[in-house]
Amino acid sequence: MALSREQIASRIAQELQDGFYVNLGIGIPTLVANYIPDGMEVMLQSENGLLGMGQFPTEDEVDADLINAGKQTVTMATGASLFSSAESFAMIRGGHVDLTVLGAFEVDVSGNIASWMIPGKLIKGMGGAMDLVAGADNIIVTMMHADKKGNSKILDACTLPLTGAQCIKKVVTDLAVLEIKDGAFHLLERAPDVSVEEIIEKTAGKLIIPDEVKVMNV
Amino acid sequence: MAGLNKVVETYDQALAGLTDDMTLMVGGFGLCGIPENLIIKMQEMGVKGLTCISNNAGVDDFGLGLLLQKKQIARIYASYVGENALFEKQMLSGELDVILTPQGTLAEKIRAGGAGIPAFFTATGYGTPIAEGKETREIDGRHYVLEPSLTADFALVKAWKADTMGNLVYRNTAMNFNPMMATAGKITVVEVEEIVPAGTLDPNHIHTPGIYVNRVIKGSFEKRIEQRTTREA
Numbered sequence: 001m002a003l004s005r006e007q008i009a010s011r012i013a014q015e016l017q018d019g020f021y022v023n024l025g026i027g028i029p030t031l032v033a034n035y036i037p038d039g040m041e042v043m044l045q046s047e048n049g050l051l052g053m054g055q056f057p058t059e060d061e062v063d064a065d066l067i068n069a070g071k072q073t074v075t076m077a078t079g080a081s082l083f084s085s086a087e088s089f090a091m092i093r094g095g096h097v098d099l100t101v102l103g104a105f106e107v108d109v110s111g112n113i114a115s116w117m118i119p120g121k122l123i124k125g126m127g128g129a130m131d132l133v134a135g136a137d138n139i140i141v142t143m144m145h146a147d148k149k150g151n152s153k154i155l156d157a158c159t160l161p162l163t164g165a166q167c168i169k170k171v172v173t174d175l176a177v178l179e180i181k182d183g184a185f186h187l188l189e190r191a192p193d194v195s196v197e198e199i200i201e202k203t204a205g206k207l208i209i210p211d212e213v214k215v216m217n218v
Numbered sequence: 219m220a221g222l223n224k225v226v227e228t229y230d231q232a233l234a235g236l237t238d239d240m241t242l243m244v245g246g247f248g249l250c251g252i253p254e255n256l257i258i259k260m261q262e263m264g265v266k267g268l269t270c271i272s273n274n275a276g277v278d279d280f281g282l283g284l285l286l287q288k289k290q291i292a293r294i295y296a297s298y299v300g301e302n303a304l305f306e307k308q309m310l311s312g313e314l315d316v317i318l319t320p321q322g323t324l325a326e327k328i329r330a331g332g333a334g335i336p337a338f339f340t341a342t343g344y345g346t347p348i349a350e351g352k353e354t355r356e357i358d359g360r361h362y363v364l365e366p367s368l369t370a371d372f373a374l375v376k377a378w379k380a381d382t383m384g385n386l387v388y389r390n391t392a393m394n395f396n397p398m399m400a401t402a403g404k405i406t407v408v409e410v411e412e413i414v415p416a417g418t419l420d421p422n423h424i425h426t427p428g429i430y431v432n433r434v435i436k437g438s439f440e441k442r443i444e445q446r447t448t449r450e451a
């Protein structure tokens with residue numbers, strides 16, 4: 001079975017380390033916050049100007065002046081700080097964020113990512129995604145391995161306009177964990193009950209299969 | 219003589235001199251921290267042909283969406299415009315020129331503009347459509363795009379508190395683009411929730427020094443919430 005959105009998020013949470021500053025994008029990345037291991041201290045950065053994003057507010061705590069980058073009302077965690085958008089992107093561009101998790105439409109064997117624009121369809125804008133992929137060393141892309149028609153989104157070369165070039169090294173999909181290096185995807189882990197054959201079938205880009213493929217712990 | 223007293227009493231005074239075809243910066247992230255009454259006043263004034271620099275474009279009936287309703291905006295610099303159906307329509311029909319700009323680059327263009335820096339190199343957008351037609355340079359093995367800075371005829375800013383000399387304090391994430399915009403307008407107009415006498419804000423806690431601010435007006439705010447997300451108490 002392919003992983004649910006929650007299972008993908010729980011697998012990504014295994015990449016967190018104690019003391020990390022982390023930026024989570026909108027969608028599945030946001031769910032990662034629900035799977036931070038007990039006892040681990042992780043600070044969430046929201047690019048609209050908040051380091052130390054807390055949980056959603058109770059009805060009484062709702063504050064129109066306190067939102068996350070998805071424009072949802074939030075609270076502040078202990079030790080939070082507030083700052084301008086310029087300061088926020090200094091953190092991001094300057095490489096101070098330890099881990100960035102974001103979604104994508106396509107990734108390819110060169111580490112290119114396309115996530116903001118589908119020509120001919122409505123263009124909503126890139127928000128902070130281009131800055132995030134340019135600034136972070138440690139980026140995890142999360143996405144469905146294939147679209148609803150079964151077309152692979154794990155490609156030899158992205159077909160859509162890029163968000164960033166040669167910047168992605170790790171991808172977690174509903175089927176697999178992939179590392180990008182030396183011009184190929186390397187299969188690190190497969191989802192429980194998903195065969196290596198299915199992953200091969202749904203991966204359009206060059207894929208290297210090691211002798212042993214771990215099963216994801218989700 | 220007003221001296222260093224920046225306080226104005228009416229929205230006519232606050233926006234005096236704002237005319238057609240001007241370039242404006244408008245603070246806010248989504249609907250959070252927008253100068254909502256200054257925008258409403260611009261809709262009443264009917265100024266047209268505006269170039270707006272703002273992270274977002276409001277929603278159909280609030281924020282910059284109000285100026286889109288009357289087709290007052292000719293061009294907009296923004297990073298994300300997904301919340302607004304009017305915007306889509308005017309963009310697709312060609313009435314509205316949209317310059318999508320990565321959010322961090324937009325923030326830095328404004329910061330640089332206010333700081334007297336004409337352009338800067340950033341890795342953001344290299345190898346993407348954003349870099350097309352722009353100068354690029356390799357520095358220490360990494361590729362960068364030259365991004366010109368931005369300034370404006372008017373910067374329209376929302377702060378929490380001001381003193382009468384225009385020193386400003388923002389609140390929570392309503393800060394966002396406001397501090398940089400305050401530095402980058404030829405005329406910076408700030409709408410606040412409270413005006414206090416000079417000398418009552420702690421100088422250690424002032425976010426924007428009054429030197430950047432030309433006019434301050436006290437408003438009352440709806441503070442509309444776009445995504446009201448809550449948990450059980």
